[in-house]
Each structure stands twice: as structure tokens, then as C-alpha cells.
Amino acid sequence: MDPAKPPSMASKDEPNRNPNYDPKKPHIADTPLTKKNWYKHVNWLNVFLIIGIPMMGVVAAFWTPLRLPTLIWAIVYYYWTGLGITAGYHRLWAHKSYSARLPLKIFLAAVGGGAVEGSIRWWSRDHRAHHRYTDTNKDPYSVRKGLLYSHIGWMVMKQNPKRIGRTDISDLNEDPVVVWQHKNYLKTVFFMGLIFPTLVAGLGWGDWWGGYIYAGILRIFFVQQATFCVNSLAHWLGDQPFDDRNSPRDHVITALVTLGEGYHNFHHEFPSDYRNAIQWHQYDPTKWCIWLWSKLGLAYDLKQFRSNEIEKGRVQQQQKKLDQKRAKLDWGVPLDQLPVIEWDDYVEQVNQGRGLVAVAGVVHDVSDFIDEHPGGKALIKSGLGKDATAMFNGGVYFHSNAAHNLLSTMRVGVIRGGCEVEIWKRAQRENKDVVYVKDDQGNPIIRAGNQITKVEQPMATASAA
Ligand SMILES: [Zn+2]
Ligand SMILES: [Zn+2]
Numbered sequence: 001m002d003p004a005k006p007p008s009m010a011s012k013d014e015p016n017r018n019p020n021y022d023p024k025k026p027h028i029a030d031t032p033l034t035k036k037n038w039y040k041h042v043n044w045l046n047v048f049l050i051i052g053i054p055m056m057g058v059v060a061a062f063w064t065p066l067r068l069p070t071l072i073w074a075i076v077y078y079y080w081t082g083l084g085i086t087a088g089y090h091r092l093w094a095h096k097s098y099s100a101r102l103p104l105k106i107f108l109a110a111v112g113g114g115a116v117e118g119s120i121r122w123w124s125r126d127h128r129a130h131h132r133y134t135d136t137n138k139d140p141y142s143v144r145k146g147l148l149y150s151h152i153g154w155m156v157m158k159q160n161p162k163r164i165g166r167t168d169i170s171d172l173n174e175d176p177v178v179v180w181q182h183k184n185y186l187k188t189v190f191f192m193g194l195i196f197p198t199l200v201a202g203l204g205w206g207d208w209w210g211g212y213i214y215a216g217i218l219r220i221f222f223v224q225q226a227t228f229c230v231n232s233l234a235h236w237l238g239d240q241p242f243d244d245r246n247s248p249r250d251h252v253i254t255a256l257v258t259l260g261e262g263y264h265n266f267h268h269e270f271p272s273d274y275r276n277a278i279q280w281h282q283y284d285p286t287k288w289c290i291w292l293w294s295k296l297g298l299a300y301d302l303k304q305f306r307s308n309e310i311e312k313g314r315v316q317q318q319q320k321k322l323d324q325k326r327a328k329l330d331w332g333v334p335l336d337q338l339p340v341i342e343w344d345d346y347v348e349q350v351n352q353g354r355g356l357v358a359v360a361g362v363v364h365d366v367s368d369f370i371d372e373h374p375g376g377k378a379l380i381k382s383g384l385g386k387d388a389t390a391m392f393n394g395g396v397y398f399h400s401n402a403a404h405n406l407l408s409t410m411r412v413g414v415i416r417g418g419c420e421v422e423i424w425k426r427a428q429r430e431n432k433d434v435v436y437v438k439d440d441q442g443n444p445i446i447r448a449g450n451q452i453t454k455v456e457q458p459m460a461t462a463s464a465a
Pocket of ligand 1: 130230231234235248264268
């Protein structure tokens with residue numbers, strides 16, 4: 001034991017704290033940003049890494065001629081390091097959507113380090129919190145705090161680490177590649193981010209400086225900005241075919257920018273699926289590489305949700321959209337909210353000049369419609385004050401579903417005397433559960449041909465036929 005240390009501090013589990021750390025003092029991120037303290041809110045190391053170095057690279061590029069082999073190498077290395085993040089950090093380690101053999105793991109940990117986005121361990125922990133607490137305050141890059149925040153703000157401004165939701169990373173702590181990369185992170189970043197791309201261009205075709213600027217610094221900038229788009233653009237642009245309660249979205253532009261991570265609505269619904277795009281024609285080079293590695297024996301146990309489960313999610317979301325559309329339409333006053341009218345009262349009101357017509361026990365005010373009736377005024381008038389159920393359902397004319405729909409918007413009451421009870425009973429008998437089906441908001445779902453006024457068999461008592 002270190003004699004200089006008091007025994008109480010000697011525990012191995014004790015966090016390694018800064019001597020100036022005061023647990024009672026609020027974290028800088030939890031204090032308001034003012035003109036005096038703004039610079040304390042900034043994470044200057046990240047500003048230098050994410051913005052400062054690329055700016056220097058842009059300036060240096062003015063003096064550095066770009067040679068073709070260096071350009072090709074920079075693009076190739078861009079894809080490798082991008083894949084290190086998408087296929088390695090993201091789909092292999094954060095989500096365990098497949099398993100990789102040791103050589104592939106080492107390759108992904110190395111090129112992923114070359115993207116300069118933190119260690120696998122750190123990145124995956126935050127990413128798991130992002131999935132678990134999407135759009136909440138515990139989401140490390142919640143788009144609810146703004147597009148710029150989700151893209152880069154969460155890195156250039158200091159964050160209180162206690163705010164980020166806790167996640168289980170015990171599996172990562174047991175992975176020797178992850179542990180090694182985390183312990184040797186700085187060495188990995190310098191070697192794979194800058195030294196290795198410089199060496200390839202220098203030893204390969206003598207372009208040391210070009211390799212350093214283009215395949216090193218500027219390539220880091222592009223791969224960082226592209227992968228940051230998964231946190232920003234993929235939560236902001238596109239459709240939500242599986243669930244619209246949270247922000248993740250699907251869009252081909254995001255997919256093109258992020259090596260196929262753009263089908264993000266699908267990804268948040270089925271995060272352990274090794275695919276992001278499930279259609280063959282959608283752009284997901286990360287998926288194609290994983291599939292290819294599995295054919296080469298480098299990857300195995302590729303996880304995939306059954307299409308039955310995927311389609312269920314898609315249909316449910318379509319149903320939700322349909323319900324919203326349906327709720328905006330006028331389906332007439334719901335039957336249970338209509339006043340109950342005596343038959344004699346109904347006849348009396350017609351005698352006083354109201355244009356009422358009863359169909360299947362429901363009273364409709366057709367006064368304004370008489371002149372427009374496609375079958376002519378005389379026919380509709382002949383139904384006023386009567387039970388026009390049979391006339392309407394084929395006795396005189398077999399009205400269309402559209403006519404039943406239109407009629408329902410004119411309903412003003414329900415006939416008493418068994419009728420209103422009758423229609424409910426009949427509705428139940430004829431349409432079984434259909435009439436009573438309601439959407440999530442409690443609005444009835446009236447399917448084509450299922451309006452209450454629709455009667456399959458013309459009634460025996462029909463007099464008008
Ligand atoms: Zn996301
Ligand atoms: Zn993810």
C-alpha cells in the first residue's frame with residue numbers, strides 16, 4: 001500500500017477523483033451560460049479536435065497539391081474508417097447485431113480508431129444510452145435540443161456525465177479488443193488517424209505531405225461529419241414507417257452520407273438487426289460488407305428480425321396514420337349521441353314541414369338535399385315521414401356505399417320504440433364486431449358497406465317497393 005495514502009482512500013473501487021473535485025458544486029453544464037463564463041462551458045479539446053485541426057487542414061491544402069493516387073487512397077481510407085464506425089463500433093459492439101472473428105475485430109477496432117470518434121467502449125456506452133433514452137434528457141445527443149446540438153453541440157459544449165442514462169457495458173468490458181483499444185486509445189488514434197494513412201501514401205508513391213493532409217486530417221473531418229449525421233440528420237429528415245412517437249427517420253440522403261445508416265426509424269425499432277436497409281435496392285454498404293464478411297467466414301451469427309415482425313410494425317404505423325386521416329372526416333353524429341325521437345313525434349315534425357326521413361331506425365334531415373338528390377325530388381320526398389329503410393336499400397334504388405356515407409352526415413335522431421335497440425342488435429348480428437370497432441382515439445371505424453343504414457335484406461314490411 002502506498003504509505004502516503006490514507007487507508008480510507010486505498011480501496012481499489014474508489015473512483016479516481018480529481019483532488020479539486022467537490023461533489024456539492026454543480027457541474028458547469030448545469031449552470032447558466034453567461035458572457036463571463038461561456039468559455040468554461042466549451043470543451044476546448046473537442047473544439048480543437050473536431051473544428052481546429054480540420055481548419056488547419058483546409059489551410060494546408062492550399063499549398064498541398066492533390067495527387068490522384070492520394071485522392072483514391074483518401075477515399076478508400078474514408079470508407080474503411082467509416083466502416084470501422086458503422087460496422088464495428090455501431091453494429092458489432094454497440095448492438096451486437098452479429099459476431100466477428102478476431103482478425104475482423106482487430107481490423108474494425110483499428111480503422112474505427114482512425115475515424116477519431118472516441119474509444120469503442122465510450123462510443124458504445126453513449127450509443128446504448130441514446131437508444132434507451134431516445135429524445136429524453138438522458139439521451140447524450142437528443143435532437144430535441146436542436147439539430148446542431150445533436151450533430152456537434154453535445155461534443156463541443158461540456159456535458160455533465162451524470163446526466164447521460166446508465167447502460168450495461170459488461171459485455172464490452174469482457175472483450176479484450178475493446179479493452180485494449182480503450183487503454184491504448186491515444187496511440188490508436190494517432191497511429192490509425194494520421195500516421196498510417198501518411199505511411200501508405202509516403203511509402204507507396206512518395207506523397208508524405210499529401211497523405212498526411214488529405215488521407216489523414218481532411219479525411220478525418222469528412223468521416224466525422226458523415227457519421228455525426230446519424231445523430232442529427234437521421235433524427236430530422238425523412239419518413240417514419242415503423243413508429244412516429246420518437247424522432248428517428250428513414251431517408252436515402254442520410255443513408256448515402258452515412259454508409260447506409262440512414263434507415264434510422266427501422267434501426268431504432270429493430271436495433272439488433274444487422275441491416276439498416278431491408279430492401280435490396282436501398283443503399284446500405286455496411287450491411288453488404290457484413291454479409292460479405294460472413295461469406296468469407298470472418299463474421300457469423302448475423303441477426304435479423306423476422307419479416308413478420310417487421311411488417312407488423314409497418315402495418316401498425318400505417319393504421320395509425322389512417323386513423324388520423326379518418327378522424328378528420330365527417331362521419332355524422334355518433335349514434336349514441338343522437339337524441340331519441342318517438343315515431344309519432346317524427347311523423348308530426350314531417351307534417352310541420354321538416355324534411356326528415358327514417359332509414360333503419362335513424363332519422364335524417366334531408367331538407368337541404370332534396371333539390372340535389374340524384375334520383376330526383378319526387379322519390380326522396382316520397383320517403384319523408386316514413387320508414388324508408390327498404391326504399392333506400394334496393395326497394396326503389398340500391399344506394400351506393402357513398403350514398404350511405406353521405407346520408408350518415410345528415411342524421412339527427414334515433415327512433416324509440418324498440419327501433420334504436422333493434423338497430424344496435426341488428427348491427428351486432430349482421431356485422432358482428434365490425435360496427436363496434438374503434439381506433440385508439442375511440443373513434444368508430446366504419447368500413448365500406450358497413451354504415452348502419454345499410455340493410456342486406458330488404459325488409460318484409462317495405463311498402464314503397
Ligand atoms: Zn438514433
Ligand atoms: Zn444504433
